[in-house]
Amino acid sequence: MFKNILRKDFVLCVALGANVNNADEWLKYAEKEMRGDRSSAEMVMTIQTPNWTRTLEIESDVEGKKQALSTIKAPAKEKGIRTLRIENNMWNYFPKLKRKVAVSSSMLLASWMGSDFTNDDILKASSMAEDYSHKFTKDEQVGGETYKVIENIAKTNSKVMWPKILTYASKKDCLPRIYRYYDKEGKLRRTLTFSDIKTFDGHKIPTHWEMIPEDDKSKKTVIDYKSIKFNTRFKPNHFSQKNLTGK
């Protein structure tokens, strides 16, 4: 017990508000730190292969765990396309044609705007705490740093794409640095890494994300956060179909 108490990661994470012996608490802490209750972010998504690069500029508003609205600001081809999520429903809106399309569950597998992120990532990104059960496994060293490893196994009734996800969390600040996604056969399919931790409005968040598919490691999708405002005050109907189709 005393050994546990004196562990450096315990001291740091308790100081930050997380319970080091409880994987659920650890993830909740990280999620609260990274998302806050409400936030508004500007980011750049870059899809990279050895031969070409494609860049999207995105504005993303989030309230709670189940409401999100993103707008593509550039390039011209996709400019203005909006994606709204309310609870488990998701819609894309194409303003030039005034067309709203419900994203069906069949489309969750599909790539979001040609990136290595899927519609499911956008829809379910916040459900890790609810749809999975969590436990610590053996610490692992990656790139010279030792991480707490949390095994997230999909709950029986949850409908998620990935039956198993491993979270590699830093002992320095309790924030995740790596997510590894495994398929039904237990095969690693893709890896998401976080880096470049910055503080915005008192929240520490990784501002550089890289998603690399295992079947083609020569390509990746990078997200760089340009700015994030926490505790943004949104209008009452900001996350509504009226607002989605009103721009």
Added chain:
Amino acid sequence: MKFLSCLLMVCFSSSTLAALDVDLSGNIEGQVRHTNNNPEAQDDLFQDWEEENFYLLYGNLNGKIEKDNSRIEANWFLRYSQSKLYDPTPTLFGERDPYFVTTIFTFPSQLVARDMFKLQYKRQDGDHQTESILNKFYYEHDFDKYRIMLGRMYVNYGLGEIFNPVNPFNQPTGLTSISQVAQGNDGASVTYFLSDVHTIQFLLLGDKSINDYEGKIDSTVWAHGEYQYSDKLQLDYVLGEDQNRYKFGSQVSYRLDEAMVFSQLLYRSETSGNKPSHNLWDVLLGYDQQLTNKWHIRFEGGYQKQNRYLALNNFGERFLPTEYFAALANVYEFHPLFKASGTIINDLKSGFTYFIAKGTYDLGNSMEAELFGFTPVSKGDDTDNVAQKLVTTDVGLALRAFF
């Protein structure tokens, strides 16, 4: 036009100009197509040409001015097409109209579905045609629970990409080689957001085009509701009077775990007035699934009643001459920059089958190239359906740029 100008002045006085949110965007596309005629069209329908080239250049310029809850939006559509098919060899009886296939290549030939204000220019000289159309120009204002729109607007709803009978105000373009095209509708719209799950749009539209902009307005009174019953089930309903018929129908969509099924049903009554007519039913069944993260399939099948003896003139309204149809569309992403699609559509009654293939390559810098091909696969045995004989075999290349 004057009305909209006044609205613009009232809503956006000089003191508020500085706070305006202004946006300008658009696209331009050039196409070249080589086409081979169906021998039956040459023999039976006086379409006496064997093979030709068809050149098309079109674009949209979209402008939006927005302040707080008000916005004005307009779209200027320009199209130039050139081919010898516009200029048939004269007969002993004089000049001839362009060959029918030119209407197919410029589908939708009508960029305004319900047209009171005209706002369009169309001219054909010899072997080329020029069109300039303001196909969107409306004022919109959001109130707390509802939204009004006045002017020429897009009305875009319904899940059907090949056939979408519940929405008579915008033709689906899923089988064509064009993109970024929608039809305008003149009139007013009021949308009530009754709750998070229930919305109703009321439309009061008018059409004078069938009377050459003279005489009476054919009015449309229409309601379209969207009701999300549960996470999985959504019900849409439509009812009203449009083009002198009473119409009502619905769309039901249900999300399965890994797919979506949907159906549409539309009833159209006999036309009001003295013209002899029949009531009509349109039916659509659809299935949509993302099989893998790269492979998407869609099935649409149904029935659309047509007056086949007018079908030669109907290409402006409907793309393919099929009544009992089943269509299967596949889209596969071979590479983040390249995706290919193949659609096969079959007229179940006559056996007529048609195949469409497309390959789209992202050139970067908001530009893309598309190679497309269209061909009948099997001939229909329905000799009455003359429109099927008009379907040509084409291969073409399109270059698109967005700004």
